[in-house]
Amino acid sequence: SxxxxxxxxxxxxxxxxxxxxxxxxxxxxxxAGAPNFANPPTVIVMVGLPARGKTYMSKKLTRYLNWIGMPTKVFNVGEYRREAVKNYSSYDFFKPDNECAVKIREQCALAALRDVKSYLKDEGGQVAVFDATNTTRDRRDLILKFGSENSFKIFFIESVCDDPSVIASNIMEVKVSCPDYRDCNKTEAMLDFQRRIECYKTSYQPLDPDEYDRDLSFIKVIDVGRRFLVNRIQDHIQSKIVYYLMNIHVQPRTIYLCRHGESTDNLEGRLGSDSGLSSQGKQFSAALARFVEEQQLKDLKVFTSQLCRSIQTAEHLGIPYEQWKALNEIDAGVCEDMTYDEVKEKFPEEFALRDEDKYYYRYPAGESYQDLVQRVEPVIMELERSENVLVISHQAVMRCLLAYFLDKSADEMPYLKCPLHTVLKLTPVAYGCKVESISLNVEAVNTHRDRPEEVKRGPGTLIRRNSVTPLTSPESNIKKPRIDDLDEAPIENLPVASLALCSPPHLPLALTGQVSSCLGSTHLTVLNAVLLSLPRTWGFDSF
The missing domain is CATH 1.20.5 (Single alpha-helices involved in coiled-coils or other helix-helix interfaces)
Known part of the structure; x- marks a missing residue:
């Protein structure tokens, strides 16, 4: 009808x-196939000649961002290059007229960018650090295009240094011991690396804040932090990065961490409170004073909490000390001044929840370890800008500080061992921190509680109290190169004979797996939903 x-x-x-x-x-x-993030992921792009501290800043910044809860990984293009070229011969590989080697280095950079994309889109990453020289405008424009097509924010960090002593020190401390120079003596390695730097100098185009790069977001770190130039900071993450970089330094120093002396509440196994030292705690205070005197530390700073037991521990030192409220012990809320047995009896559900995930658990009307990390962040900044420091704090606070310096995950942090009457001596080294445990031979009770093995681990129901992005495990902060699973040959139609031109004839050049010269496959994903069933493209369509 x-x-x-x-x-x-x-x-x-x-x-x-x-x-x-x-x-x-x-x-x-x-x-361009990328979701519209309310807060888009950030790609930090390092810029600068070799031996300018780029990798040092990359690793240190990654450790800090992970510690404050921003999942971050480093993608070091040098690692991709070493994966593709198994044996390094000499600086000839970095000559701008070595066309074969130039292609390999370009493809390694593209492979790293591919992994950056995967990490930020598919693996829950929030920040990726692209650690390479990136000394030309063409390379940086390529990265900017990559960021635009994938809705990533791009932030450049350029390290500029012309001090020969600083450069030589960096080469001797870090570069001569890298895998490239495994079988070389230090003198030969030093000379070769200096020639490698000269290869990069011929094409180096610094960031130009006045003309070409005036609209980019970046910070120039000049002469290892003597001066800074900051341009167009766009968001909270970028401001945190700038703040952090303006506080770190590379001067030799030692950081000492210890807990207060044993307190009367420690003897009874009580949480929190503000009790004074026990007789053994007073002995530790005197022993600590003798230890500090023996170290003969120049211009030592001393930080304590505002709690009685921490202040009493510092009084024997005969050194002025600063009291930090941020260093106070974790607030146990309604469980304050109770023993663990009393908590288990009175609040069995809370006791079980804390065992389930100690980092995210927040005491009712109190704090979690996650809260504590945010509280002690200003202390970390002060420790980074200081030289020799002694921090007298409490068990949970000391765990947070130690997790930062030793790059420990959120899962490990609440179970780090920080015994009473023991000093931890931290010595920052090139890409990490060396720790030495020093017992002052004064007996004390053991307040450490191991992780219950029978409890199922994981955030579970605790998400109801916490919504901040969790820390990621730092076990593999440097992204492992995936040269062996790309789509096409690294250099198409390149004869084996010409491949040897990248290095002397005696050098076996191993290119493992597949590398795409353009990373250019387009992947179609169909999202099946009740009201929306639409294709969305993913890929490096324009590479």
């Missing part, structure tokens, strides 16, 4: 209109 025909006509017309509208809105919410 005409009525039925009209019904079907308008039904199909409405359906077609709905499909067109859905496709239109989907195109608005997708840019």
């Amino acid at each position: 005409p009525l039925l025909t009209s019904f079907f006509f308008f039904f199909f017309l409405a359906l077609l209109t709905w499909i067109v509208v859905m496709i239109y809105y989907a195109s608005l919410s997708s840019t």
